[in-house]
Amino acid sequence: MAQLTGGDPSLLRRINSAVVLHALRGVDAATLTELVGVTGLSRPTLEGVIEGLVDTGVVGPAAADAGSERKQGRPARRFRFRAESGYLLGIEIGPHRVAGLLSDLEGRMVGSAAREVDEEAPAEERLERTRAVVGEVLRHSGVPRDALRAVGVGSPGIIEADGTVRLGTALPGWTGLKLGDRLRRSFRCPVLVENDANAAAVAEHWKGAARDCDDLVFVLAGLSPGAGSLIGGRLHRGYGGAAGEIGALHLLGREALPEKLLSTTGEPLHKLDEAAVARVFALARGGDAKARDAVQRFIQRLVHDVAALVLALDPQRVVVGGWAAGLDGVLDPLRTELARYCLRPPQVKLSLLGEAAIATGALRLALDHVEEELFAVESTVTARR
Amino acid sequence: MAQLTGGDPSLLRRINSAVVLHALRGVDAATLTELVGVTGLSRPTLEGVIEGLVDTGVVGPAAADAGSERKQGRPARRFRFRAESGYLLGIEIGPHRVAGLLSDLEGRMVGSAAREVDEEAPAEERLERTRAVVGEVLRHSGVPRDALRAVGVGSPGIIEADGTVRLGTALPGWTGLKLGDRLRRSFRCPVLVENDANAAAVAEHWKGAARDCDDLVFVLAGLSPGAGSLIGGRLHRGYGGAAGEIGALHLLGREALPEKLLSTTGEPLHKLDEAAVARVFALARGGDAKARDAVQRFIQRLVHDVAALVLALDPQRVVVGGWAAGLDGVLDPLRTELARYCLRPPQVKLSLLGEAAIATGALRLALDHVEEELFAVESTVTARR
Incomplete structure (x- = not known):
């Protein structure tokens, strides 16, 4: 050996x-x-390992299996993985809402909570709302805070490895916020902060529209699109955590802000005003010429930004989520135009998780973190290379 | 254990x-x-392993070390890795030239050759030129063809895993060509075919402008730019081998072909006519207004395409190569504009390998292939997961 x-x-x-x-x-x-x-381990080694795992609570005794009873003497002891020995929390902190999802160590959901928050709310109010949601989900599911093994958070912006928001123009007071540190005060377990589109990409791969696909781009379609991508099943964050932040691309040479593109009056829309955008789409469906032009401009821009991602990355699939994904007349033109311009057009699918995508992905990242600690055979063996 | x-x-x-x-x-x-x-291996196991390696020729006896001589009896046998027990070939098949580089198993160069080829040459002529270059480099370095362990090839186009050119508009007759199969007739070792920009990215990482950098985009700047990227030190090919083929992006909504952008007469330039492009740049430097406008349009488009790659991937560094990289007035505007539009501007560097980049990268890919066979502890151990 x-x-x-x-x-x-x-x-x-x-x-x-x-x-x-x-x-x-x-x-x-x-x-x-x-x-x-x-396992191929010797019995004494195995006994020592099991003893250690039982001490930490991750493994426990299982009921004796009747079929395995010996003819003489007591039945052999049986052991099981205790999925209920720890819990994970996934949190979305977004422009309009804060949501939390709670699962056991197998990733089975055991609770959820969500609250609205004003898009103009200052950072402190958003953090307070987050703490309230966390308290609620723990209380309702009867899980003590100390049973949390890891917390994942998805939020807009470029997020550094320690959870600091390097740049986050979507939420007031977000840029420069030490989001990770602030949240860590509420927990005794690791807190991992991730860009919202990245978290959503992970979620769609876990249990959404990309379960059968390891190379995907998730587009969080709003007024200004963000994106997250998985390459070979792994999240691609980029060197500085800014991968997929394609919102600036349309500015090049055209200075075309999305809130202007979608305006029918000449006055730009408020950049987080989803209702105003939905009204423009409704007008367009009703035949309003100005609104149709505006929608056309908006779609062209989305196509352009998504095409940039597709040409750069060549994913197998593009999953479109975020609130704009649900608007009539977004997905079909996107599919048609991508097929026209991409050398190898990707599949285009609608998000299956909808508004749950970001919290679900944050939860999955927390689960990944714990699994890596518990099950990481590979990383420990290959670390020696 | x-x-x-x-x-x-x-x-x-x-x-x-x-x-x-x-x-x-x-x-x-x-x-x-x-x-x-x-190694921690037992002596009998080790003796068996060494015997096997000596049989294949990869390991051989080394001269006895005087310092390690025993006081009594003969000195202990010593063994060494035989870098000269096999050779690698890297080939560039480009629009204007075919080039070959030969190295030993340590990647030390032992020979090179290059020949020009007409940009309009049909595929068969280009293949014939390739065989001539291969023959020349082997003959001049005195390495027998049978000593080749792997051959890497870099060429324009979207290349499938088996070496077939799925799409290659830059070279006549290239689309659909079974380039891998055609070249395999000349060799008894594996032949790996890779997109030219991808190969160049690998080369700059190995011994060029990105030796200290694992996350990079290499831009092969010509009339229509192609790009290759390394993520975490590994080549990112994309799901269908089309990653980085951003040439189509500028067509979206603008239908702006580069050969039109750079024209000063209204007539498009020939798309492979580098001399014509160089003349436009020279005119622009001389103060010609039309030429300056044309150069400006060309640079804006390059900036736009590279920005798309940077926003999608967030690399640490962008390395600019290809013939247009050497033109005055390309690198500085690119650096300035990227800094203006990218949330986390990357470093921008000129290729260090110049026209040797593609063949060097093809060679490195061949070396990677052999090293994976010889040294792949990781892949064999983790394959069991």
Whole structure:
């Protein structure tokens, strides 16, 4: 056997624990003998590993299986992965609402809550609203705060690795906010902050319109589109966390702000006023010529920005979400125009998760973080390279 | 020890061979005892592995080290990695020239050759020119064709995994050409075909303007720009091999072909006529108003396309190569405009490898392929996940 891991006993123990957890997670329960067979570990090593895992609470005794009872003596002890030994929280902090989702260690949802927030609300009010939503979801589901293993957060802006918002023009007071640090005061577990479109991309891959697809671009279509992408199943954040922030592209040479494009009066719309945008779309459907021109300009711009992403990245699929995705007459022109200009046109699908996408993705990122700690055989072995 | 690799003896042997090669490659030579210490393998296992590696020619005996001589008996045998036991070839097949580079298994250059080819030459003529360049570089360096372990090729177009050109409008007869299969007739080793900009990106990362940078976009600036990108040090090809083919972006809503943008007469330039483009730039420097407008349009379009890539991918660095990179007045405006429109402006550098970039990258891809076979501990271990 190649001694790939060298002589570090704690590393070895970590790997062995991960191997055992992997094995237990795939079944309802298993005996020590079964685990010896699956993992290849010696029985004494396995007993030590199981003991450690039981101490942390991640593994516990399972009911004895009648079929496995020995003819003589007591039945063999069985162990199981305790999905209820820890919980994950996914939070969306958006322009118009704050939402929270709670799951166990298997990712099964056990609670949710959401509250509206004014688009003009200052950062402190938005943070207060967030704390209220977190309190509510924990209270309603009866999960103690200390049982949280990780918290994921999705919010607009370019987010640094420590959760600081480097640039976030969509929300008042967001740029420069140490969002990660502020939220960490409320939790004793890791808090991971991610760009909202990135989180939504992860969510659609997990349980939405891209479950069968590892190379996707998720477009959060609003007045100014943002995007998140997965490459080979992994989130592509970019070197500085700014990947997919294509909103500035239309400015090049054209200075065409979306709030002007969609205006029928010459006066720009308020950039977060979704209702005004929906009115323009409704007018256009009703045959209003100015509104139809405005919608046409808006669609052309969305096509252009999405085409830029598609040509740069060549994804298998584009998933369109955000509130503008639901507007009639967005998806079809996007599909037609992309097919016209892209050398290899991608599939274009509507988000399946809708407004739940961002919180769901934030939850998945929290779950990824915990799984990496618990099950990361690969990273520990290959770290030696 | 966790039995991570299960019970497959050939897999185990491969892993052990890779571990030993890794160890030998990092030193001039080593004794069996030294290798036992570094690899953690038992002495009998190690002896078997070394025997196998010596049989394939990749490892050979090294001169005994005087310092390591035993007081009694003969000195311990020493072994070394034989970089001269195999060779790699990197080939550029471009619009105006075909070039070849030859290296040993350490990537040390041992020969090169290049020939011009007419931009209008049919595919068969270009292939014939390629075979001539290959013959020349092998003959001049005295390396027998059978010593080639892998051949890499860089050429314009969207290239499928098997080396077929799915779409290649830059070269006559290129679209649909089974370039990989055609070239494989000349070699008994693997032939890997890659998009030219992708190959150049790999080259600049290996030994050019991005040696210290794992997240980069390489722009092959010509009349219609192509691009290649590395993310986390790995080539990003896209789902269908079309990533970075941003040439179509400017067509959206503007129908602005580059050969029209740069024209001073109203008649479009020939799309591969670099001399004509250089004349326009020279006229512009001389103060000609029409030429200055044309150059301005050309630069704006390059900025726009590169900005699209930067906003989508957020690379640490943009490396600009291709013939247009050398034109006065391209790099500075690009840097200024990108800084204006990108939320996190990347570094902008000129290619260091110049016209050698594509063949160098093709060579590196061939070397990667062989190294993966020889040294791939990671892929074999983690394949089990």
